[in-house]
Structure formats: C-alpha cells, structure tokens
Amino acid sequence: MHDPARPTPWSAGTTTLRKQALYRELAVELGGLLADEPDFVANAANAAAAIYYSLPDLNWAGFYFLRGRELVLGPFQGRPACVRIPVGKGVCGTAAADRRTILVEDVEAFPGHIACDVASRSELVVPLFAGDLLTGVLDLDSPLVGRFDMGDQVGCEALARLIERHVAE
Numbered sequence: 001m002h003d004p005a006r007p008t009p010w011s012a013g014t015t016t017l018r019k020q021a022l023y024r025e026l027a028v029e030l031g032g033l034l035a036d037e038p039d040f041v042a043n044a045a046n047a048a049a050a051i052y053y054s055l056p057d058l059n060w061a062g063f064y065f066l067r068g069r070e071l072v073l074g075p076f077q078g079r080p081a082c083v084r085i086p087v088g089k090g091v092c093g094t095a096a097a098d099r100r101t102i103l104v105e106d107v108e109a110f111p112g113h114i115a116c117d118v119a120s121r122s123e124l125v126v127p128l129f130a131g132d133l134l135t136g137v138l139d140l141d142s143p144l145v146g147r148f149d150m151g152d153q154v155g156c157e158a159l160a161r162l163i164e165r166h167v168a169e
Contacts, residue, residue, distance in 0.1 A: 016151055023155030026054045027162055034166035043166040045075035051140070051159065052077035055152075059119055059143045063128075063167070064092050065136035071096055074136065082116040090114035092137050095125040099134055103153050106145045117141065124148040126160040128167065138163065 033046045044063050052061035062076020064085060071085040071092055088097040090113055095102040104123045107113045120141040128136045138160050142148065 019151045019155065022054070023151075023158060026050065026155075027159060029054070030159060030162055034163070037166070040167045041075060043163070047159075047163050047167070048075045048077050051138075055140070057142050057144050057147050058140055060117060060139070060141035062139055063136055064096075064139060066096065066134055071137060076139075078141070079117045079119075082114055085114060091123045091125050092139050095127050095137050096134060099127055101126045101153055101157055103148050103150075105148070119143045121145045122147040124152055124156055126153075126156050128160055128164045130164065135164065135167070 030047055030050055033050060034043045037043055037046075048062045052058055055061070058078075060076065060078030060081065062078065062081070063074035064071035065074045066072075066087070069087050071087065073081055073083045085093045087093050091102055091104055091107065091110055092114075094112075102123075102125050104110045104113075107115070107120055107123050110123075120143060122142045122145055124140045126138045127134055128138060138156065140148070140152075140156065
C-alpha cells in the first residue's frame with residue numbers, strides 16, 4: 001500500500017524540467033500520430049495509448065465524449081470503465097459541468113467520486129473543446145495518492161489542446 005506521506009515514484013526522482021521535457025516529447029509523438037488521420041475514434045485510441053504508455057504510474061487513460069447530458073466512454077487504456085457518467089457527477093462529470101481541469105490528490109476525499117476502478121486513488125480530468133463547445137474530457141487515473149501535480153496539469157492541458165484538434169467529430 002502506498003504511504004501518502006512518501007513521494008510517489010513519479011514525483012520522487014522527477015524534476016520539473018524532466019517532467020516538462022516528457023510532456024514536450026509526448027506532444028511531438030502525438031502530433032505525428034494524429035496529423036494525417038481524419039478519423040476521431042482512431043485518433044482518440046492512439047492518443048489514449050500514447051499517454052498510457054508514456055506517463056508513469058497510470059492505471060487508466062482515456063476519453064469520455066459528451067452525448068446530451070452524459071459523458072459516454074470513448075477509447076481508453078486500462079481496466080473496463082463506467083460507460084456513462086452524468087454531467088455534474090464524479091470527477092469527470094464535474095470537470096465537464098464546470099468546464100475546467102480538476103486535479104484530485106485522493107479520490108476517496110472527492111465528494112461523489114465514481115469508483116469505476118477501485119484501485120484508482122488520484123485523478124486528473126481535462127475538458128476538451130471544439131471552439132467554445134465542450135466535446136468531452138481526457139481522464140487519467142493512478143493507483144497512487146498524490147500522483148498528479150500542477151506540472152501534470154499544465155502538461156495534460158497542453159496535450160488536450162493538441163488532441164482536441166484531432167478528435168472532433
């Protein structure tokens with residue numbers, strides 16, 4: 001069991017500069033993967049896989065797309081997940097309703113958290129837009145408390161701006 005008082009493996013040996021470099025490298029990789037493919041499902045699938053296999057200490061990375069007043073599961077990497085999340089419920093639904101990134105150090109302390117995978121302990125959710133229109137969210141989960149920090153938030157928001165150009169329907 002992870003002790004929340006101890007740094008996670010990701011944060012323990014990772015400088016801010018190293019983290020920034022990793023997100024820059026991932027952005028270059030995603031740019032190449034998504035550049036010439038017009039299909040949004042293929043692009044979301046490749047983006048989820050690239051993120052999942054590039055960022056350490058994740059147990060889930062993927063997308064939920066807005067369908068009416070619900071977020072519906074899109075391409076992802078990790079264990080099976082909740083298929084539908086009402087806007088305003090859980091971390092993903094709250095990020096969608098508020099149209100802002102939500103970083104949760106310990107999901108057990110987040111009111112109304114939806115436990116799709118009981119192993120998840122921290123979460124980072126970034127909304128996706130087409131212009132001003134909310135289209136969905138990028139969701140990252142980790143089995144470690146405190147896995148995500150502001151460096152991850154900034155990095156994932158930059159990735160989301162890149163991805164959203166290639167996953168609009």
